[in-house]
Amino acid sequence: MNWFDILKIGGEDLGGVKYLNLGNxxxxxxxxxxxxxxxxxxxxxxxxxxxxxRPHFEHQAKHPKKKGFPIEGDLGQIVNTIGKVxxxxxxxxxxxxxxxxxxxxxxxxxxxxxxxxxxxxxxxxLGNTSNVIVFDSVYPTSSVSKLNNMANFNPIWPNxxxxxxxxxxxxxxxxxxxxxxxxxxxxIDKHKRKMxxxxxxxxxxxEEIKKLEKRKEEINMLLGGRDDFDTSPKRxxxxxxx
Numbered sequence: 001m002n003w004f005d006i007l008k009i010g011g012e013d014l015g016g017v018k019y020l021n022l023g024n025x026x027x028x029x030x031x032x033x034x035x036x037x038x039x040x041x042x043x044x045x046x047x048x049x050x051x052x053x054r055p056h057f058e059h060q061a062k063h064p065k066k067k068g069f070p071i072e073g074d075l076g077q078i079v080n081t082i083g084k085v086x087x088x089x090x091x092x093x094x095x096x097x098x099x100x101x102x103x104x105x106x107x108x109x110x111x112x113x114x115x116x117x118x119x120x121x122x123x124x125x126l127g128n129t130s131n132v133i134v135f136d137s138v139y140p141t142s143s144v145s146k147l148n149n150m151a152n153f154n155p156i157w158p159n160x161x162x163x164x165x166x167x168x169x170x171x172x173x174x175x176x177x178x179x180x181x182x183x184x185x186x187x188i189d190k191h192k193r194k195m196x197x198x199x200x201x202x203x204x205x206x207e208e209i210k211k212l213e214k215r216k217e218e219i220n221m222l223l224g225g226r227d228d229f230d231t232s233p234k235r236x237x238x239x240x241x242x
Contacts, residue, residue, distance in 0.1 A: 011045030011053035013075035021055040032118035051133040060138040072098040081156040089151040096157040104136045
């Protein structure tokens with residue numbers, strides 16, 4: 001296991017029992033996740049009377065939607081921080097300081113089926129005698145505007161109410177940020193060109209590039225992706241005549 005894997009969130013953080021999505025010795029323990037995307041792990045976890053993870057959640061936790069950005073956080077810490085929640089679906093940041101991803105979850109009563117289980121698996125079949133939190137999915141925080149239509153935000157870390165405002169952007173705000181990102185790239189290109197001048201103050205230009213790159217990364221995180229286009233000059237290959 002490398003450092004990238006250690007950072008990833010997952011049901012193993014709970015310290016409970018690991019089950020197979022299908023093929024358990026006792027068929028009553030099968031989940032058989034009916035996820036439409038078919039992105040389902042072949043296992044899930046249950047910590048008795050505390051929490052259960054969906055096989056779909058486990059797949060998402062190990063395959064982040066944003067390449068190069070692992071899903072930071074500790075599921076055990078999240079469970080202890082959530083506290084009591086009502087009915088319906090909720091979402092929270094996966095980490096107290098890293099805002100890249102949010103996690104969705106809901107409370108399921110012992111004799112009610114888990115979400116999207118073809119096997120009609122219920123918490124009671126896994127030995128749970130009280131309500132459990134089921135971790136459902138992981139989303140980039142840039143999807144907050146869509147999530148708000150199906151889940152409620154639950155602030156579980158300090159300053160979460162302020163953090164989430166950064167991601168609930170209007171179409172106009174997103175457009176302005178894309179323009180700002182493009183402008184930052186143009187300025188980066190300009191500083192790089194000026195650095196080619198022997199008389200240039202290279203330290204100054206490096207610091208300015210560093211600031212602009214940092215702002216670009218902030219915007220990328222808020223918008224959920226890399227640059228829409230690269231404004232740096234592109235070299236075209238000349239067609240060779242045979």
